[in-house]
Amino acid sequence: MEVDPGILKELGFSQSQHVQGRASIADLFKPKRRCGIYVLHFSNGELYAGQAIDVTRRYAQHRFKHKDIVKISFRQVPRIHLNNEERTVIWALERDGQVLRNITFASMPKGESDFDLVMAPKEQHRWLEDLSYVDEGGDRLVDPALRLRYHERFQSLLDMPHANEALDVLKTYVRVGIPAIRRGEVSFWGCSCLPASSVYSRINVNWQEVLTVFKSDGSLWFSFHLADSPLEGPFGDNPGLLFERHPTLEWEDHCYAPGGSDQIRLLIRGAENAKTFITDQDILPAIRLFNLRLMQKGPCTYGRFHCMDLADLLVSA
Numbered sequence: 001m002e003v004d005p006g007i008l009k010e011l012g013f014s015q016s017q018h019v020q021g022r023a024s025i026a027d028l029f030k031p032k033r034r035c036g037i038y039v040l041h042f043s044n045g046e047l048y049a050g051q052a053i054d055v056t057r058r059y060a061q062h063r064f065k066h067k068d069i070v071k072i073s074f075r076q077v078p079r080i081h082l083n084n085e086e087r088t089v090i091w092a093l094e095r096d097g098q099v100l101r102n103i104t105f106a107s108m109p110k111g112e113s114d115f116d117l118v119m120a121p122k123e124q125h126r127w128l129e130d131l132s133y134v135d136e137g138g139d140r141l142v143d144p145a146l147r148l149r150y151h152e153r154f155q156s157l158l159d160m161p162h163a164n165e166a167l168d169v170l171k172t173y174v175r176v177g178i179p180a181i182r183r184g185e186v187s188f189w190g191c192s193c194l195p196a197s198s199v200y201s202r203i204n205v206n207w208q209e210v211l212t213v214f215k216s217d218g219s220l221w222f223s224f225h226l227a228d229s230p231l232e233g234p235f236g237d238n239p240g241l242l243f244e245r246h247p248t249l250e251w252e253d254h255c256y257a258p259g260g261s262d263q264i265r266l267l268i269r270g271a272e273n274a275k276t277f278i279t280d281q282d283i284l285p286a287i288r289l290f291n292l293r294l295m296q297k298g299p300c301t302y303g304r305f306h307c308m309d310l311a312d313l314l315v316s317a
Contacts, residue, residue: 005047007096008039008073011089016041016073019059025072026056033076037085039093041071048101049089051082066101091261113296115188119180124292127179131284134175138183140315146186147308153193154309157200162220165271166200166213167313169222172275173203173211174314177287179295181315186303188295191314193307201310204302206294208256210287221267222274225256226283227290228264234282245280248273258294 004016016039019025034055040048040062048066052058055074062069077085090102119127119135127133157163170191174181178189192202200220203211212223235241243249248269255263264286268274277283 004041004071004073005093005096005098007092007098011075011092013039013073013075016071018070019072020070023060023063024056025059029056029074035079035082036077037075037082037089039073039089040066040069041073042066042101043068043070046099046101047093049086049093050102051077051086053079053082087257094261114299115180115184115295118183118188124179124296128285128288128292131176131281131288134181135179136181136315136317138180140182140311141186141308143186143308146304146306150193150305150307151309154307157193157310160194160200160215162215162271163200166220167310169220169271169274169278170201170203170211170213170310171314171316173278173287176278176284177210177291178203178205179288179292184295185311185315186300186306188300189291190300190302190306191310192302192305193310195305201307204300204305205291206297206299207258207301208294210291210294219269220271220274221269222271222277223252223265223267224277224287225259225263225265225290226286227262227293228286229262230286230289231264231282246273246277249277258297259290260293263290 008016017025017028019028020043035053036055037049037051038055038058040050042048048062050058055072059072090100093100116124123135127135160166174191178184180188188205190204192204194200195202198215200213200215202209202213208225209223210225214221214223231242239251246268250267252265252267254265255261268277278287
C-alpha cells in the first residue's frame with residue numbers, strides 16, 4: 001500500500017482516502033465541511049495541491065483532466081484563509097521534494113511549455129550551464145503603436161538623475177540574465193519605463209518583476225528576485241559570506257507567488273555594486289534559473305507596458 005508523504009501529516013492533513021474510479025466523493029465529505037485545501041495523489045506518485053470552497057465539486061472537475069487520481073487528502077480551512085494556506089502547502093510539498101503538477105505558486109514548472117517553441121529545451125539547458133552564452137538570435141518585434149505609447153516617458157527617463165547608470169545596469173542584466181533576448185521580447189519578458197514614482201524601470205517575466213531600479217534617499221537601488229537554491233552551493237548555510245562579498249546588499253523577506261518557494265529578494269545600493277552583483281559567477285546561476293523557470297511557466301502578462309525605446313538600448317550589443 002502506498003504510504004502518504006509524512007509532510008502531509010505535519011501540515012495537518014488526515015489520512016488520505018482512496019478514490020480511484022470514483023465519479024464522486026460527495027459521500028466522503030459532509031456538506032458544511034467541504035471548504036479547505038486538498039491534495040490529489042496520482043498513480044505515478046505525483047501530487048497536486050489546491051483550494052476549494054466545495055472539494056466534491058472540485059474533485060469532479062479534476063477528473064475530466066486527470067484520469068489517474070488514486071487518493072485525496074483534505075484539510076478544512078476557513079474561506080478567508082484559502083489563498084495563504086494553498087501557497088503554504090504547495091511550497092512545503094515542494095521543499096520536501098514532492099513532484100507537483102501545479103503550475104501556479106510552484107517553483108518548478110512541469111512538462112512542455114510555450115517557451116519551448118521560442119527556445120528549444122536543449123538550448124535552454126546550454127544557457128543555464130554555460131554562463132558565457134548570450135542568446136541574441138532571432139528578430140525583434142516591430143510594433144509602431146507600442147513604441148509610440150511610451151516614447152515620451154522614455155525621453156523623461158533620459159532626463160532623470162543617474163539615468164545612464166540605471167540603463168547600464170539594466171542592459172547588463174538583460175544581456176546576461178534573460179534567455180531568448182530578442183525572440184522573447186514582449187511575449188516572455190518586458191521592460192517598463194517610469195512605472196511608478198521614483199521607479200526608473202522594471203524587468204518583468206511571467207506575472208512578476210525580477211529587477212526593479214528605483215531611487216531612494218538620493219541613491220540608486222536595485223531590487224532582485226532570484227532563485228535561492230543555487231546560492232546554497234557557494235555560500236552554504238552562512239549567508240554572511242554573501243554579504244561580505246557584496247557589502248551594500250540587503251535581504252528582504254518578500255516573495256511573489258509565481259516565483260514559488262525557491263525565491264529570495266535581495267536589494268543592493270549603487271550601480272557599480274549592482275553590476276558586480278549581476279556578473280558574480282556565483283550569483284548569475286540563481287538569476288538565470290529563476291528567469292527561465294518563470295518563462296517556462298508562461299508568457300509575460302506585462303507586455304502592454306513594454307517600452308520599446310528602452311529595449312532598444314538593452315538589447316543592442
